[in-house]
Structure formats: C-alpha cells, structure tokens
Amino acid sequence: MNWARISSTFFDVTIWLYLGAMVLSFAYLAARRDRLWVLARVVTIAGAAANLVSIVARGMAADRVPWGNMFEYSTVLAFLVVVGTLVIVEGVAKIKTLTGFSLMFSVLTLAVAAMFFPVEPSPLQPALNSYWIKIHVVAAITGSSLFAIGGIATILFLLKDRSERRALAVGRERVPAPIMGGAVEVDAPHDLLPDPEGAGGAPEPRRGGVLPSAAALDRVAYRVIAFAFPIWTFAVIAGAIWAQEAWGRYWGWDPKETWSFVTWTIFAGYLHARSTAGWKGRRAAIIAVIGFISLLITYYAVNLWIVGLHSYARG
Amino acid sequence: MTTSAAPTLRQSVALVWRTLRSMRTALILLLILAAAAVIGSLLPQIPNSPERVGQYLDDHEFWGTMFFRAGFFDVYGSWWFVLITALLFVSLGACLFPRTRAMIRAVRQRPIHARELDGFRHHAEFRVDSGPDEVAVIAARYLRRKRFRVSHEGLGVAAEKGVLREVGSLLFHWAFFLLLLGVIVGKGTGFTGRAVVTEGETFVDALPNYAGQIRTGRYFGGDFTGAGLQLLDFDDSYRPNGQPIDFVSRVRFLDREGRPTGTEVIRVNHPADVEGLRVFQEGFGWSPVVEVSLAGQRLWSTAIEMARDDAPEGVPATAMPWRGAIKLTAPQPDVMITLELWPDFRAFANFQLTGEPTSMLGQFDPYIRYSVYTGEIVDPALSTIDTTGLRRIGGSDLHAAGTSTFDVPGAGELRLSFLELRQYSVFLISRDVGIPVVLAAAILVLVGLIPSLYVSRRKVWIRAEAAPGGALVKIGGFALQRKDAFEEEFDRIVRGIGGREAVEAQPEERVRTS
Numbered sequence: 001m002n003w004a005r006i007s008s009t010f011f012d013v014t015i016w017l018y019l020g021a022m023v024l025s026f027a028y029l030a031a032r033r034d035r036l037w038v039l040a041r042v043v044t045i046a047g048a049a050a051n052l053v054s055i056v057a058r059g060m061a062a063d064r065v066p067w068g069n070m071f072e073y074s075t076v077l078a079f080l081v082v083v084g085t086l087v088i089v090e091g092v093a094k095i096k097t098l099t100g101f102s103l104m105f106s107v108l109t110l111a112v113a114a115m116f117f118p119v120e121p122s123p124l125q126p127a128l129n130s131y132w133i134k135i136h137v138v139a140a141i142t143g144s145s146l147f148a149i150g151g152i153a154t155i156l157f158l159l160k161d162r163s164e165r166r167a168l169a170v171g172r173e174r175v176p177a178p179i180m181g182g183a184v185e186v187d188a189p190h191d192l193l194p195d196p197e198g199a200g201g202a203p204e205p206r207r208g209g210v211l212p213s214a215a216a217l218d219r220v221a222y223r224v225i226a227f228a229f230p231i232w233t234f235a236v237i238a239g240a241i242w243a244q245e246a247w248g249r250y251w252g253w254d255p256k257e258t259w260s261f262v263t264w265t266i267f268a269g270y271l272h273a274r275s276t277a278g279w280k281g282r283r284a285a286i287i288a289v290i291g292f293i294s295l296l297i298t299y300y301a302v303n304l305w306i307v308g309l310h311s312y313a314r315g
Numbered sequence: 316m317t318t319s320a321a322p323t324l325r326q327s328v329a330l331v332w333r334t335l336r337s338m339r340t341a342l343i344l345l346l347i348l349a350a351a352a353v354i355g356s357l358l359p360q361i362p363n364s365p366e367r368v369g370q371y372l373d374d375h376e377f378w379g380t381m382f383f384r385a386g387f388f389d390v391y392g393s394w395w396f397v398l399i400t401a402l403l404f405v406s407l408g409a410c411l412f413p414r415t416r417a418m419i420r421a422v423r424q425r426p427i428h429a430r431e432l433d434g435f436r437h438h439a440e441f442r443v444d445s446g447p448d449e450v451a452v453i454a455a456r457y458l459r460r461k462r463f464r465v466s467h468e469g470l471g472v473a474a475e476k477g478v479l480r481e482v483g484s485l486l487f488h489w490a491f492f493l494l495l496l497g498v499i500v501g502k503g504t505g506f507t508g509r510a511v512v513t514e515g516e517t518f519v520d521a522l523p524n525y526a527g528q529i530r531t532g533r534y535f536g537g538d539f540t541g542a543g544l545q546l547l548d549f550d551d552s553y554r555p556n557g558q559p560i561d562f563v564s565r566v567r568f569l570d571r572e573g574r575p576t577g578t579e580v581i582r583v584n585h586p587a588d589v590e591g592l593r594v595f596q597e598g599f600g601w602s603p604v605v606e607v608s609l610a611g612q613r614l615w616s617t618a619i620e621m622a623r624d625d626a627p628e629g630v631p632a633t634a635m636p637w638r639g640a641i642k643l644t645a646p647q648p649d650v651m652i653t654l655e656l657w658p659d660f661r662a663f664a665n666f667q668l669t670g671e672p673t674s675m676l677g678q679f680d681p682y683i684r685y686s687v688y689t690g691e692i693v694d695p696a697l698s699t700i701d702t703t704g705l706r707r708i709g710g711s712d713l714h715a716a717g718t719s720t721f722d723v724p725g726a727g728e729l730r731l732s733f734l735e736l737r738q739y740s741v742f743l744i745s746r747d748v749g750i751p752v753v754l755a756a757a758i759l760v761l762v763g764l765i766p767s768l769y770v771s772r773r774k775v776w777i778r779a780e781a782a783p784g785g786a787l788v789k790i791g792g793f794a795l796q797r798k799d800a801f802e803e804e805f806d807r808i809v810r811g812i813g814g815r816e817a818v819e820a821q822p823e824e825r826v827r828t829s
Contacts, residue, residue: 247597248595
C-alpha cells in the first residue's frame with residue numbers, strides 16, 4: 001500500500017472538508033438554524049477524521065513519528081486546533097460559535113504548509129533522531145494549538161466587547177442614569193456586565209451579535225490559556241533538555257528558543273495581568289493577542305526567514 | 316529643619332528599592348528581557364555568525380555602526396543584558412521574600428472566624444433537629460474530611476482550602492529565581508569550546524588547543540582539566556538518497572598523565588562525560604595525511620583538517636570539494652601549498668565531464684589538486700587560506716598513495732606524498748556546573764505552576780444557634796477563583812452538614828462581594 005499517496009490524498013480531503021465545515025459554521029452564525037449546526041458538526045468531524053488518517057498515513061510512509069518537519073507539524077497543529085475546539089470550547093464551555101474561526105485557522109495552517117513547506121515523507125536527520133522528539137514536539141504542538149484557540153477566543157472577545165460597550169453606551173443614553181454612583185464603570189470586570197444573551201431585555205448589538213457574550217469568550221480564553229501555559233512551559237523545558245543532549249547547551253538563544261521564550265513571557269504577563277486589578281478585560285486580552293502573534297512568529301517566521309538550528313522547513 | 320526639593324540619597328534608594336520590590340517591576344523586567352532577546356534573534360550575532368555581522372555592517376553603514384555601538388550584535392553578552400538580568404534577579408528576590416513570609420504566616424494561622432455570615436456571596440440558613448454543639452461538630456468533621464483547614468470554636472466553624480495555590484505560586488517563582496541563579500553561575504563559571512580531532516590523534520583540554528574556538532564565562536577561572544581525548548575512529552553513514560543516518564565517534568579518554576581511562580562512543584544526541592566536561596558530536600570532515608619534503612628535507616607529515624566549500628543553492632553540501640593549506644615558513648622564501656580534496660574521484664571526474672555535482676558519501680580513490688605559492692606568509696594559522704603577498708608558481712594533482720614532484724625555483728625539488736585520507740571529528744566540549752541546578756529548578760517551576768493555576772482558594776464559615784426543637788445553622792462562603800465551580804461545592808457542603816439546599820445570593824450581593 002502506498003502510504004505517502006494516502007496521506008497526501010487525505011490531506012487534500014481535509015482542507016476541503018474543513019473549508020466546507022467553516023462555511024457551514026458561519027452560515028449557522030448568520031442563520032441560527034440548528035440543522036445547519038448539526039451539518040457543520042458532521043462535516044467538521046469528518047474533516048478531523050480525514051486529518052487524522054492523513055497524519056497516521058504520513059507516519060506509516062516515513063516509518064517514524066509524523067511530526068518531523070514543518071509540513072507535518074502543521075498537519076498535526078490543524079488537527080489539534082479543530083479537536084481542541086470541539087472538546088474544550090464546544091464540549092466543556094458550551095460555546096458553539098467559535099468553531100468556524102478555529103476551522104479558518106486550521107485551513108490557513110494547512111494551506112500555508114502546502115504552499116511553503118511541502119516535503120515528501122523521509123527519515124529524520126540525526127539531530128532529530130531522539131525520543132525527545134516525541135516529548136518535546138508533542139508538548140509544543142499541544143501548547144501551540146491551545147494558545148491558538150485562546151488567541152482566537154481573545155480576538156473575538158475584543159470584537160464582541162467593543163460592540164457590547166457600544167450597545168451599553170447607547171442603552172445608557174436612553175435609560176435615565178441611576179441615582180447613585182453611575183451605572184456600570186467602563187473598567188468594571190466583565191463578569192459584572194450584563195449578558196445580552198442571558199438577560200432577555202438587553203439590546204441586541206448590531207455588530208458581533210452572532211457571537212457569544214464577551215464574558216463567556218473571556219472565560220474560555222482564560223481557561224484555555226491557563227491550560228496551555230504549563231504545557232508550553234514543559235515544551236520549552238523539554239526542548240532545553242534535548243538541546244543539552246543534542247547541541248551541547250540547554251539554551252543558546254537560537255531564534256526558535258528565543259521566540260518560544262518570548263511567547264512564554266508574554267503569556268506569563270497575561271496570567272499576571274489577569275490577577276492584577278485594573279488590568280483585567282481588554283488590557284489583559286491585548287497582551288494575549290500579542291502572545292498569539294508571538295506564537296505565530298515562533299512557528300512560521302523563525303522557520304521561513306530566520307536561519308537557526310530549528311530550520312527544518314526544508315526537510 | 317530644611318526641606319529640599321531634591322530627594323535625599325536615602326529617599327532615592329528607598330524609592331528604587333520599593334519599585335524593585337513590586338511584582339509588576341519583575342514582570343516588566345522579564346518583558347524587557349524578552350524584547351532584548353527579540354533583537355538578538357533578528358540581527359546576526361557575533362558569537363554565532365561573525366561573517367553575517369560583517370556583511371550587515373558593510374550593507375548598512377549608519378545603522379550597522381549604531382547597532383554595533385549599542386551592542387546589538389552581541390545582545391546576550393552586552394552589559395545592558397547582564398544589567399536587566401541582574402535587576403530581574405534582585406527584583407524577583409525582593410518581592411518573593413515578603414510574600415513568602417506572609418504565606419508562612421497564613422499557613423500557620425488558623426482560619427479566622429467571621430461574625431456576619433449572610434453578607435457573603437454564598438450563604439444559606441436551615442434548621443436541624445440536633446443540638447447546636449452537635450451540628451458544629453458534624454460540620455467541622457465534614458469539612459476536615461473534605462480536607463479544609465478547620466478552626467472549630469464552640470458553635471462556630473471557620474474553614475479554608477486552597478492555600479496550595481499560593482504555595483505553588485511561590486514555589487514557581489522561587490524555582491524561576493533558582494533557575495536564573497543556575498544559569499548565571501553555570502554559564503558564568505563554565506566554557507564551551509570546539510575541538511577538532513583527526514582519527515588517531517589526541518586532543519588535550521587546554522586553552523591553546525581550542526585554537527580560539529572557545530567561549531568562556533565571565534567568571535571562568537581558566538582551570539582546564541588537561542584530560543585527553545583520542546579519536547580512535549569516526550564513522551558516518553548515509554541513506555542512498557544522501558540523507559545522513561548517524562555520525563559516530565569512538566574515543567579513548569586519557570587522564571592528565573596520558574594514561575587511558577576508558578573508551579566511549581559519542582554520537583549525535585549521545586554525549587559523553589569526562590572529568591566534569593561533556594563532549595558532544597558536532598561535526599566531521601576529511602583530513603588527508605600529506606608528507607612534504609623540499610630539497611630532500613622532510614618539512615611536513617601530519618594530517619590537514621580540511622574545510623568544505625559552501626554549496627550553492629540547489630547543490631547538496633556533500634558534493635562540494637574540501638580545502639586546506641600547508642604553510643611552510645622554514646624555507647626561504649615561505650612556501651604555501653593549497654589543497655583541494657575530492658574524497659571521491661568519480662565525483663570530480665563526473666563534474667569535469669558533465670558539470671553535474673555528485674554527492675561524495677565516502678572515500679573512493681581520493682584525489683587532491685594543489686597549487687604552490689611562494690613569498691611571505693602573513694597569517695601562519697592553518698585554518699585560513701590567505702594567499703595575499705604570495706605568488707602562485709604552479710600546481711599539480713595527486714591520487715591517494717601517490718607522489719608528485721614540483722620544482723620550486725631557488726629552493727629545490729618539492730615532493731608531495733598523499734599517504735592516506737582520514738576523517739576528523741568536531742566535538743563540542745562544555746563545562747557547566749549549573750546544569751543540575753537548572754534542571755531541578757525547571758522541574759520545580761512546573762511543579763509549582765500547576766497548583767498556582769488550577770487550585771482555587773475558598774473559605775467557608777458555619778455558625779450554629781440554639782433554636783426551639785433543634786438548631787438554626789447559618790453558613791456562608793466565597794471563592795477567590797473558579798467561582799462557578801464553588802457554587803456547586805457550596806451546595807454540596809450545605810447538604811453534607813444536613814441542609815437541603817443553599818439559598819441563592821441576591822444579584823446585587825454578587826456585585827458587592829465578588
């Protein structure tokens with residue numbers, strides 16, 4: 001059986017299914033028909049299944065773990081972002097409306113992988129041939145996928161938060177101001193703001209009205225990032241241990257090391273900001289978005305443009 | 316008494332100290348450190364790629380000079396990077412001490428009793444048939460079983476859980492502090508050097524033998540071990556498509572007196588330890604053993620460690636020839652012989668015939684082309700091939716085990732014998748005493764991180780009052796984190812001590828206490 005062929009066929013199938021599922025998810029956002037949601041879910045799960053087949057077949061073709069270069073890493077990342085969204089955002093947090101955006105992220109990830117670093121399945125170069133590839137890379141992909149979900153939720157939070165504020169401002173103009181102390185402070189923590197979906201009387205904002213409440217997005221973003229942070233920490237530590245074995249130093253300011261440290265620091269800043277008065281909400285969210293951008297740089301820019309020891313893009 | 320507008324020295328110091336003591340300062344310093352690291356990843360760095368720094372300086376005259384002055388080409392060794400690290404170190408320590416004291420106090424202290432219970436975010440009231448003493452005992456026992464820290468006084472119970480959050484957070488921060496310490500001490504007192512050893516030869520750990528390929532820490536004392544490393548043989552293996560499988564060096568370690576202490580196999584990802592040094596497989600290359608005599612006098616008979624030409628885009632590195640030089644300063648004038656080695660003659664022949672590059676994955680009828688120069692050698696180092704000030708007087712070629720002669724005008728007959736082709740191995744040798752500390756600290760970072768993120772602190776108070784036919788139980792509580800999850804836990808506690816269900820707090824109370 002030609003595993004390489006199976007893998008690349010299912011890779012294409014995955015992109016198309018994710019694309020279809022993304023369109024259906026957005027259609028559900030616009031139309032709010034339950035049938036559309038069910039259909040979108042079925043296609044998403046089919047896409048994830050195709051993605052998994054593609055990953056496994058790739059591993060069989062190369063006769064090793066299927067995350068030895070950037071192309072394979074991207075395939076696994078796309079899979080984990082979709083599955084992570086289904087399990088954590090839809091399953092645990094019960095937010096149905098984020099999946100379309102995660103699918104968009106995965107489609108872009110796969111498309112970039114196919115365009116910029118396509119490689120045939122091949123054995124690993126000696127420096128990568130270690131059991132640490134299982135530990136370090138699995139942790140790095142898992143952490144990245146969770147940070148990506150957190151990043152997506154945070155960006156949506158910022159959009160939604162703005163529209164909620166506007167709606168609130170409009171509402172405040174209509175309703176006479178409360179007698180004591182003003183209505184709601186602009187800097188109040190978000191779980192204190194009224195929830196337009198929950199409270200029936202709140203005005204439906206025009207823009208971003210299809211999204212869940214800012215408070216719900218904020219909560220899920222925080223939880224996912226707080227879950228990702230120790231995994232990322234572990235990935236960096238495992239990477240350092242591996243670097244010590246393979247390159248003779250645990251830390252050498254290689255571009256990948258540098259950027260993973262930068263990403264770690266920014267998300268550490270986010271977690272601190274969350275527990276600091278006056279930094280909750282928008283300010284913390286902006287830090288998380290910067291962290292998300294830093295993650296993308298760690299992931300793409302370092303491999304594509306900056307020469308370093310982690311330049312495995314070409315195989 | 317005079318008051319001056321300018322703060323006194325004492326006030327300034329106090330202000331600086333107060334600023335350093337805040338966790339926010341530590342965090343900002345960490346972010347500055349990250350920003351500095353970004354500069355280091357975007358600009359070429361002298362320790363990693365000096366030639367790219369030179370290129371940059373040539374291409375960007377103004378900014379290059381500015382960046383150079385600011386130390387941007389050696390970010391991690393610059394004074395301001397060290398300063399930020401030192402400030403971070405001090406700041407982190409300064410804010411951790413008081414926090415640790417407070418934490419120890421909080422752990423030692425028994426939970427404090429509250430007077431008013433209906434002001435809390437969660438509260439409930441219910442009646443039970445048993446007496447108030449009994450209810451308080453039941454409640455205390457129940458909460459202890461649920462691993463709350465309980466203080467039971469008469470009819471009141473105060474309980475709290477989740478101190479582990481702060482303990483974990485402090486452990487995380489102290490471990491990070493320790494990690495920083497391990498890095499500073501380890502890198503500061505250690506070194507990393509590169510040793511090039513040809514098969515059969517021995518490298519001794521001493522400063523001159525690193526031939527400048529060494530980076531020592533700021534506080535490195537210069538105490539090299541004098542241990543020897545003899546390369547017995549080197550083996551590189553490839554797949555048919557030219558992709559490497561493994562690079563393996565078999566070495567014998569020798570002590571200071573040159574007595575063998577054991578043999579080891581060093582491979583990629585499998586370093587060896589000797590006398591506090593770690594030896595890593597880093598690279599390899601070819602060393603032709605060439606004997607040179609001039610006018611019947613033998614002037615040279617050792618292996619020459621060759622460097623491979625950089626491959627142009629699209630050509631495999633293994634297809635490129637290797638270059639080296641023999642520099643003879645004894646004769647008058649100086650004689651320099653530059654060598655171009657093709658480990659596999661077929662690749663050379665094919666290149667001559669078709670212009671197509673061919674990978675050379677092993678030796679096969681190795682072939683050397685050489686040029687002879689005379690004049691005055693400016694740079695006697697063997698690692699460079701610099702022909703300035705020299706005149707090429709001719710050249711020829713050689714196959715393995717072959718000999719070729721060449722007439723140097725005014726100096727006599729130059730005789731070259733290509734005795735054999737060996738390989739050399741490049742080892743990275745490092746000493747870093749901080750490694751165990753850094754590793755332990757890294758593990759503690761993770762151990763502390765998990766409770767500091769996932770454990771939530773919550774407090775519960777119970778007060779029983781005598782009431783006709785039993786007791787009236789009041790219960791209140793709140794959680795500092797994970798407030799949703801606490802709602803269910805609170806209901807469970809209420810049921811656990813005999814109540815039916817909690818009375819939901821009013822919305823406005825939520826706003827007030829959360």
